[in-house]
Amino acid sequence: ASFQSGSRSILLAVGGENKAVVDYAVDLNSKNFDSVLRDTPATHAIVEFFASWCPACRNYKPHYEKVARLFNGPDAVHPGIVLMTRVDCALKINNKLCDKFSVSHYPMLFWGPPSKFASQGMEPKEEKSEIRMIDDGRTAEHLVSWINKHLGSSYGLDDEKFENEHLHSNTSDPGQIARAVYDVEEATAFAIEIILEHKMIKQHTRVSLIKFLQLLVVHHPSKRCRKGSAEVLVNFDDLCPPDMWSPDKQEVVSDGKGMLGNFQICGKEVPRGYWMFCRGSKNDTRGFSCGLWVLLHSLSVRIEDGESQFAFRAVCDFIHNFFICEDCRRHFYQMCSSVTVPFNTSRDFALWLWSTHNKVNKRLMKEKASLGTGDPKFPKVIWPPKQLCSLCYLSHNRRENGTSQIDWDMNEVYKFLTGYYGKTLTSLYKEKGHLGDEVTDGAIVDLVASTNAVVVPVGAALAIALASCAFGALACCWRSQQKTRKPRRSWN
Numbered sequence: 001a002s003f004q005s006g007s008r009s010i011l012l013a014v015g016g017e018n019k020a021v022v023d024y025a026v027d028l029n030s031k032n033f034d035s036v037l038r039d040t041p042a043t044h045a046i047v048e049f050f051a052s053w054c055p056a057c058r059n060y061k062p063h064y065e066k067v068a069r070l071f072n073g074p075d076a077v078h079p080g081i082v083l084m085t086r087v088d089c090a091l092k093i094n095n096k097l098c099d100k101f102s103v104s105h106y107p108m109l110f111w112g113p114p115s116k117f118a119s120q121g122m123e124p125k126e127e128k129s130e131i132r133m134i135d136d137g138r139t140a141e142h143l144v145s146w147i148n149k150h151l152g153s154s155y156g157l158d159d160e161k162f163e164n165e166h167l168h169s170n171t172s173d174p175g176q177i178a179r180a181v182y183d184v185e186e187a188t189a190f191a192i193e194i195i196l197e198h199k200m201i202k203q204h205t206r207v208s209l210i211k212f213l214q215l216l217v218v219h220h221p222s223k224r225c226r227k228g229s230a231e232v233l234v235n236f237d238d239l240c241p242p243d244m245w246s247p248d249k250q251e252v253v254s255d256g257k258g259m260l261g262n263f264q265i266c267g268k269e270v271p272r273g274y275w276m277f278c279r280g281s282k283n284d285t286r287g288f289s290c291g292l293w294v295l296l297h298s299l300s301v302r303i304e305d306g307e308s309q310f311a312f313r314a315v316c317d318f319i320h321n322f323f324i325c326e327d328c329r330r331h332f333y334q335m336c337s338s339v340t341v342p343f344n345t346s347r348d349f350a351l352w353l354w355s356t357h358n359k360v361n362k363r364l365m366k367e368k369a370s371l372g373t374g375d376p377k378f379p380k381v382i383w384p385p386k387q388l389c390s391l392c393y394l395s396h397n398r399r400e401n402g403t404s405q406i407d408w409d410m411n412e413v414y415k416f417l418t419g420y421y422g423k424t425l426t427s428l429y430k431e432k433g434h435l436g437d438e439v440t441d442g443a444i445v446d447l448v449a450s451t452n453a454v455v456v457p458v459g460a461a462l463a464i465a466l467a468s469c470a471f472g473a474l475a476c477c478w479r480s481q482q483k484t485r486k487p488r489r490s491w492n
């Protein structure tokens with residue numbers, strides 16, 4: 001099979017009806033090699049160079065596939081860790097590629113960070129090269145134990161999906177949040193799917209969606225989601241016409257999801273169908289609700305002071321109108337409604353969201369039966385625990401009745417939140433300058449140029465203006481306007 005770039009196409013190719021006959025390892029060639037390896041969320045890759053005429057390679061294939069089953073495809077037991085691929089050096093198209101990697105025998109396996117494969121190629125003899133040959137992968141058992149040795153893991157060929165023993169609690173390793181940037185993309189795409197599936201865009205909820213999209217356009221940690229959100233916003237009236245759920249429209253658009261259903265807000269590779277940081281030990285735990293929290297926190301540490309009240313309203317209204325869990329949104333909205341003084345600083349909003357999330361955690365710690373979203377392997381804690389941020393704790397007294405009283409150092413908590421959901425969250429992300437305004441604005445300026453700025457539909461423009469009062473017709477210009485504008489109370 002030949003694959004287009006990116007893991008979405010990989011998932012499609014290995015999933016579906018032909019699963020029994022389709023390979024798990026991804027076929028690469030000189031055309032898709034760089035893009036697949038650059039775009040994968042996996043932290044490691046194996047490339048097998050083989051030749052289709054080579055009998056040893058044919059014998060080796062079932063071994064390689066047995067390992068690939070663990071890591072590749074939508075039913076992977078351990079997704080997002082190792083992308084397993086192969087290149088057929090017997091194909092003329094791959095001659096240069098195989099030469100670049102100095103392939104001296106078949107099959108020959110290399111290991112390394114995917115992006116390093118995708119860059120200039122390797123210098124295998126250089127000691128510092130992060131790409132290395134796998135010297136003992138001659139059977140599935142050997143290959144898995146080679147991987148385990150290098151990752152410090154204990155994967156086994158018999159591992160089954162879910163009831164997953166190998167998950168580490170994310171409270172113990174602060175670096176794990178870096179993987180959450182992919183979950184934030186997943187959650188964004190997933191949220192739109194749910195909204196459409198449940199026909200939640202109504203006359204009275206449109207403005208709320210527009211406001212939330214405005215927030216995403218400027219502050220989503222993923223550049224492609226920022227770009228996609230801007231495209232949705234600019235074309236809002238076409239993608240979500242006020243009568244989008246009327247029976248005549250339903251005939252025109254596919255699967256009842258309207259035009260927006262054909263649009264992938266974070267690009268064609270998302271949703272991928274699996275979670276990384278938010279992966280639960282069971283099929284139906286964590287996932288989306290975890291990804292949504294992470295998205296909200298990562299927005300809260302990116303906004304500017306003048307946007308804090310707007311962001312607060314946008315988040316509260318979004319959850320109220322579009323979060324499918326009835327009890328969750330009701331509780332959350334109660335907490336929103338209890339805020340009486342408008343937020344003036346992004347710090348205040350980020351800390352409010354943090355403490356609100358902790359109130360939910362506290363409630364769920366007590367409630368024996370949560371709404372089924374809880375995961376026994378990820379017990380609720382008051383967050384961040386000391387292992388993640390000891391400086392956040394001024395004092396921590398445990399009472400006799402089992403409860404505890406924590407005195408937080410709010411400055412340290414805020415510092416921690418901005419580091420954790422700001423820089424660390426995007427540290428694996430492969431786009432340069434994703435936190436930098438230049439890139440953000442650059443992408444948006446490109447978009448404005450390509451969509452001819454004045455085309456914002458009247459309805460959407462009106463809604464945007466209504467939603468934010470101070471915004472111009474284009475959310476895309478929002479950021480530059482805000483920089484020269486003092487915080488406005490009219491956003492309340």
Ligand SMILES: Cc1cc2nc3c(=O)[nH]c(=O)nc-3n(C[C@H](O)[C@H](O)[C@H](O)COP(=O)(O)OP(=O)(O)OC[C@H]3O[C@@H](n4cnc5c(N)ncnc54)[C@H](O)[C@@H]3O)c2cc1C
Pocket residue numbers: 170278285286287289290291292293294297319323327328329331332353354355356357358360361364370371372373374375378379383384
């Ligand atoms: C707005 C909202 C309201 C919800 N209300 C309910 C409800 O009423 N009842 C219910 O059963 N479920 C509710 N849920 C789901 C529930 O909160 C969890 O999302 C779900 O149980 C999965 O938990 P988790 O272990 O993945 O961690 P989550 O609580 O989803 O948190 C995700 C990650 O955020 C980090 N984190 C944890 N606490 C904080 C904090 N205070 N500040 C910053 N980061 C933190 C941790 O790394 C954690 O792994 C709600 C979800 C959302 C988004």
